[in-house]
Amino acid sequence: MTTTEAAGADAPSTPGTHGYHKQKDEHLKRLRRIEGQIRGLQRMVDEDVYCIDILTQVSASTKALQSFALQLLEEHLRHCVADAAVRGGDEIDAKVDEATKAIARMLRT
Amino acid sequence: MTTTEAAGADAPSTPGTHGYHKQKDEHLKRLRRIEGQIRGLQRMVDEDVYCIDILTQVSASTKALQSFALQLLEEHLRHCVADAAVRGGDEIDAKVDEATKAIARMLRT
Amino acid sequence: MTTTEAAGADAPSTPGTHGYHKQKDEHLKRLRRIEGQIRGLQRMVDEDVYCIDILTQVSASTKALQSFALQLLEEHLRHCVADAAVRGGDEIDAKVDEATKAIARMLRT
Amino acid sequence: MTTTEAAGADAPSTPGTHGYHKQKDEHLKRLRRIEGQIRGLQRMVDEDVYCIDILTQVSASTKALQSFALQLLEEHLRHCVADAAVRGGDEIDAKVDEATKAIARMLRT
Known part of the structure; x- marks a missing residue:
């Protein structure tokens, strides 16, 4: 979904x-799938599955x-x-700052 | 839990x-907590929480x-x-090989 | 250095x-320091320093x-x-796309 | 190089x-190549190469x-x-402990 498509479909959002x-x-479908994977991990631990298979x-x-x-x-x-860049002013700095911090957290895990 | 403690408690396992x-x-307690966190992410998406808070x-x-x-x-x-090292023979090579591959997968995510 | 400061100093860049x-x-100072660290790693390997210290x-x-x-x-x-967002049109999509791909590569290493 | 091959070639090391x-x-050849890559990064910054190409x-x-x-x-x-496992005693615990800490550091970067 590009910005132009998204903007056209429901502009402004x-x-x-x-x-x-x-x-x-x-996104909700993905997260439910991940939730299922975590329950799967519980079954593997419960059934004494080999460590390396659990790590995989x-x-x-x-x-x-x-x-x-x-x-x-x-x-x-x-x-x-x-959108913050287009609105101008210094809101873009706060947005870039918090996005970079979020990326840094992602990199550390 | 060190090897010596573990071995003492129930040797050999x-x-x-x-x-x-x-x-x-x-481990099961930890995984249930993570499962709860993933359900929490679903609520955040459902309630249109700000992207950066979801990324956190x-x-x-x-x-x-x-x-x-x-x-x-x-x-x-x-x-x-x-244990494979103590048993001798070339089983240790397979164990080290698969452990290193598991670590490589962990590093790529 | 915020966008507004940078823009004021030499706008447009x-x-x-x-x-x-x-x-x-x-940036160049940082990279020269990293280059020195890599040469330091060579010395450690050459002098048979303990593996864990090299990994550190x-x-x-x-x-x-x-x-x-x-x-x-x-x-x-x-x-x-x-800047691409301010200029409008679909250049922003290409910029966001390539930035996300660069972040994905960073996450995989 | 497996343990058995290494042991045969120069046992004990x-x-x-x-x-x-x-x-x-x-290893030294690899590190010299990486050192060259870091110098290459310096040239890219010096010649104002596009950010995304430097990130790549x-x-x-x-x-x-x-x-x-x-x-x-x-x-x-x-x-x-x-070797520590074969020697027995609690040296293996220290070795496993420091290896796991080294892996944890690798994961955080």
Whole structure:
């Protein structure tokens, strides 16, 4: 979903909603799948599955969480940060600052 | 829990169980907490919470998954890998090889 | 250096230069320090220093590279991405797309 | 190089050398290449190359550093940690503890 498409579909986006609003269902589906993976990890531990196989599943869940975060970040840059730049003033600095801090946190995990 | 403590408590550990067996309850508790965090993320998306606050929660969940994985890896090295070294032969090579590959996967996420 | 400060100092920034242009000397100093750390790693390997101590130094160098990348990314968001949003049209989509891909690569290492 | 091959070639390995000793030349070659990549980054910054292209090169250098660290870690597990397990006593606990801490540092960068 590019900025132009998103803007056309519902411009400007309803106040109080954010960049990810249009992909909400897709995000919720992803998160339910990750929730299922975490329950799967509990079953593996409960059934004394071999450690390395559990670690493989943890990496799959972490990767799924990371791609959810990247998708959310992309929509945040495309909407919240881009809109702040267009509005002018120093709001863009706060937006860039908090986005960079969020990316730094993602890098540390 | 060091190797010597673990070995004393239940030496040798029951066949078919792995290094993490003695911390099973603690691991299951952690995973249930992470499961709760993922449900929390679903509520945040559902309630149109600001993107950056959701990303902060994702980093917290990823970090929790990572420390679960590190704990499991430590127990794997302390038991499965160390036991293979003591048994001698070339089993240790397979154990080190698969542990390194698991660490590489963890690094890529 | 916020967008407003940078814009005031040299607005618009000279064509062909990028967001990091004003911090060039600081970036070059950082990179020379990292280069020195990598030569230090060579000395450690050459002198048969203990593996864990070398791994500790590798993590320090990787962290220094990562904070250089984060700084560059922040300046890119503040200037190149923000300017594209202000100019309008669909250039912002390409900028957000390539920035997200760069962040994804950073996350995988 | 498996444990059995390494042990056969020079068993026990000369006191004061570590798991990576037999691959020293290969490691030094890798580190010199990474050093060259960091100098390349300096040229890119100096010549005002586009931010995203510099970030791509940073990810390549970080990846090279990471695979050097993984290789060193594998040799450490295969030799230093495995030897400590064979020697018995509680030295293995210290070895596993410091290896896990080194992996944790790698994960945080």
